Amino acid sequence: MKKRILAVLMAVATMATMVGCGGSSAAETSSDSAQASSDKTWIIATDTAFKPFEYTDDNGDFVGIDMDILDAVAKDQGFKYEVQSLGWDAAIAACQAGQADGLIAGASITDERKESGWIFSDGYYDANQSMAVEASSDIAGFEDLKGKSVAVKTGSMSATYAEGLASEYGFTVTYFEDSPTMYQAVVGGQVAAVFDDTPIMASNIKDTGIAMKLVDGTGNDPAQYGFAVFNADNQELVDMFNKGLANIKANGTYDEIVAKYLGE
Amino acid sequence: MFKIITVYGLMLLGALGRTLLLALLGLFFACIIGLIFGIMGVLKNRACNVISQIFVDVIRGVPMIVLAFFVYFGVPYFFNTIIGGFNVGLTALQAGTICLALNCGAYMAEIVRAGIQSVDVGQMEAARSLGLTYGMAMRKVVLPQAIKTMIPTFINQFIITLKDTSILSVIGFPELVNTAKNVQANTFMSFQTWAIVGVMYLIVITILSRSAKMVERRLSVGR
Numbered sequence: 001m002k003k004r005i006l007a008v009l010m011a012v013a014t015m016a017t018m019v020g021c022g023g024s025s026a027a028e029t030s031s032d033s034a035q036a037s038s039d040k041t042w043i044i045a046t047d048t049a050f051k052p053f054e055y056t057d058d059n060g061d062f063v064g065i066d067m068d069i070l071d072a073v074a075k076d077q078g079f080k081y082e083v084q085s086l087g088w089d090a091a092i093a094a095c096q097a098g099q100a101d102g103l104i105a106g107a108s109i110t111d112e113r114k115e116s117g118w119i120f121s122d123g124y125y126d127a128n129q130s131m132a133v134e135a136s137s138d139i140a141g142f143e144d145l146k147g148k149s150v151a152v153k154t155g156s157m158s159a160t161y162a163e164g165l166a167s168e169y170g171f172t173v174t175y176f177e178d179s180p181t182m183y184q185a186v187v188g189g190q191v192a193a194v195f196d197d198t199p200i201m202a203s204n205i206k207d208t209g210i211a212m213k214l215v216d217g218t219g220n221d222p223a224q225y226g227f228a229v230f231n232a233d234n235q236e237l238v239d240m241f242n243k244g245l246a247n248i249k250a251n252g253t254y255d256e257i258v259a260k261y262l263g264e
Numbered sequence: 265m266f267k268i269i270t271v272y273g274l275m276l277l278g279a280l281g282r283t284l285l286l287a288l289l290g291l292f293f294a295c296i297i298g299l300i301f302g303i304m305g306v307l308k309n310r311a312c313n314v315i316s317q318i319f320v321d322v323i324r325g326v327p328m329i330v331l332a333f334f335v336y337f338g339v340p341y342f343f344n345t346i347i348g349g350f351n352v353g354l355t356a357l358q359a360g361t362i363c364l365a366l367n368c369g370a371y372m373a374e375i376v377r378a379g380i381q382s383v384d385v386g387q388m389e390a391a392r393s394l395g396l397t398y399g400m401a402m403r404k405v406v407l408p409q410a411i412k413t414m415i416p417t418f419i420n421q422f423i424i425t426l427k428d429t430s431i432l433s434v435i436g437f438p439e440l441v442n443t444a445k446n447v448q449a450n451t452f453m454s455f456q457t458w459a460i461v462g463v464m465y466l467i468v469i470t471i472l473s474r475s476a477k478m479v480e481r482r483l484s485v486g487r
Contacts, residue, residue, distance in 0.1 A: 089445050093454045116452045151436065155449020174356070174436040175446055184337050185436065189344070189353055 041080040042237055044070060045091035045100035049180050052203045052261040053106040053225075054085065066104045068257040069124060070227075073244030079237075087177055089155045095230045102237050103230075106197060108157045108223040119232065121241040123224025125199075125258075129158045130219035132201045133193045134186050135211040141218065145171035148192035151182035158195035161220050179204070187211050203262065265456045272447045279443035280464050286357065286439055287426045290364025294425065297365055298372020303402075305377035316373060323370035328431050331367060335359045336435040356437035363432065368425040375421065379414035380406060412483055419476040423469055440464065 046066060049055050054064035062085055074081050086094055094100040096117075107113075108127065109120045131150075133139045142165055152159040154175045162173050174191055176182045179200060185191045187210060194201075194212075198219055205212055227241045248254045268276075305316035323331075336359035343350035354362070383406045391401035433442035440461055448457040 089449050092452070093448065096452060096454055154442075154445045159446075159449075175438065175442055176436050177434060177445075181434070181436075188337050188340050190336065190340070190356070190436075 041082050043084060043100040044081050044102045044104055045084050045086050045094045047088045047105040048085050049178050050106050050200060065257055065261050070104050072248045072253045073241055076244040076247045077240040079240055088153055101234050103228045106225050107228050109226040110223060117230055118228045119238055120226035120228050121238050122245060123226050124245055125225040126222045127197050127199050127225055128219045128222035129161045129195055130198045131193050131195050131215045132212050133215055135213050139193060142169045145169050145192060149174050151176055151185045151191040151194040162195040183210055183212060268456050268460060275443060279438060279440045283429050283439040286360050286429045289361040290368060291422060291425055293365035294368035294372050297369030298376055301373035302376025306380045320370045320373050323366050328367050328428055329434060332363045332432055332435050335362050356435050359435060360432040360437050364425055371421050375414050375417045379410040382413050383409045415480050
C-alpha cells in the first residue's frame with residue numbers, strides 16, 4: 001500500500017515538473033509562414049554565459065542575441081522549442097548524445113567541425129577570436145607570452161587558435177569551462193591572457209567595466225556563427241532555421257536584435 | 265576507441281599522473297590537518313574542542329566546488345584588490361592542494377576523533393594509573409588501538425579524495441577530467457572518451473583499495 005501511494009505521488013510530481021518546464025520556456029506561437037507540421041518541441045542546447053549571445057540578465061532572464069534570434073526564427077517558422085543552458089562543451093555533448101536536438105551558442109562554422117559531424121545552418125554573425133589581457137598589463141603581443149599561461153575555453157575556436165600559437169611563442173594553455181571564469185582568471189592574475197571571441201570580450205569590457213583590454217593585432221580571420229545539429233534526422237530543424245533567418249533578416253528583425261545588444 | 269588511445273593516450277596518462285600528484289599532495293596535508301584537528305577534538309580543553317568543531321563544521325558545510333572557486337579566485341582577490349598592496353598568486357596546483365587538504369582534512373579530523381573516542385575509557389585510565397603521562401598514554405596505548413579502527417574509514421576517505429580531484433577541473437587544473445573534456449571536444453567521441461577515463465579511475469582506485477585491504481589485514485594480526 002505504502003509503495004503504491006509513493007508511486008502515485010512520484011507520477012504526479014513528474015507530471016507537474018514536465019508541465020512546469022513546458023510552460024515556462026517553450027514558445028507556443030505559430031504564424032502564417034509556418035512550415036512545421038509536427039508538434040514536436042525541439043530541445044536547443046546552449047552555453048551558460050557567453051555575453052551578449054547568451055547570458056542571464058539583471059532580472060534573472062536568460063537572454064542574448066542567440067536567444068532572440070532563435071525566438072524570432074521559431075515564431076516565423078512556427079516551431080516549439082525549449083532552451084537548455086548547459087555550458088559550451090556539455091551542450092555539444094548533449095547534442096551528440098541526442099539529449100538535445102540543436103545547438104545555438106555562437107558556434108563558429110569550420111571545416112573541421114563539419115567533418116566531425118556538425119551540420120550547420122547558414123551563418124548568422126561574423127566573429128573572430130583575439131587576445132585580451134589585464135588592463136594594466138604590459139603584454140603587447142604574442143611575443144610577450146613566453147613562459148606564461150593563457151586561458152581558453154574547452155573545445156572552442158579560441159582554444160584551437162591558442163593551441164596553434166602555443167609552441168611557437170612558448171606559452172601554455174589552461175582550459176576553463178566558460179568565459180566569465182576565464183576573465184576572472186585574467187583579472188585575478190591566475191593567467192597572463194585570455195583568448196576568446198572578440199565581440200564577446202568587447203561587450204563584456206564595455207558593459208561590465210571588467211579590468212581587461214583587447215590587444216591590437218591579435219585577431220584571427222573571422223568565421224561565421226551558425227546554428228548546428230549533429231544528427232541528419234534533424235535536418236528539418238536546420239532548414240526551418242535557414243528559412244526563418246532569411247525572413248527575419250529581410251524584415252529587419254535581425255538588425256533590431258543585433259542593435260539591441262551591441263548598440264550599433 | 266583506438267584513435268583516442270593512440271592519439272590522446274599519452275596526454276590522458278599525463279593527466280592521470282597529475283591527478284595522482286594532486287591527490288597525494290592533498291592527502292598528505294589532509295592527514296596532518298586531520299590529525300591536528302582530530303586530536304584537538306578529544307583533548308580535555310574546551311577551547312581546542314570548539315576550534316576543532318568549528319573547522320569541521322565550516323569545511324563540511326561548504327561544497328568543494330565553492331571552496332575551489334573561493335581559494336583560487338576569491339582569496340587572491342581579497343588580498344590583492346579588497347585589501348590591496350599584496351601580490352598573492354596561487355597556481356591551480358597550489359589552490360587544488362589547499363582545497364583537497366582542507367576538505368579531506370575535515371573528514372579526517374572526524375575520523376580521528378571518532379577513532380580515539382571508540383577506544384574504551386578504561387584503557388586511558390589504566391595507563392594513567394600505571395604512571396604514564398597523558399601524552400604517553402595517548403601515543404603508546406590509545407592511538408595504536410584507535411588507528412586500527414580508523415584504517416578502513418581512512419581508505420574510504422582516500423578514495424573519495426582521489427575522485428574529488430575531478431572537481432578541480434573547474435579551476436583549469438589539467439587533471440584527468442579537465443583533459444578528457446578537451447579530448448572529447450576535439451574528437452567529439454564522448455562515449456569512448458568517458459569510458460576510457462572511467463576505466464582509468466577504476467584501475468587506480470581498485471589498486472588502491474586492494475593494497476589497502478592488504479595493509480589492513482597485516483595490521484589486524486593479533487586482534
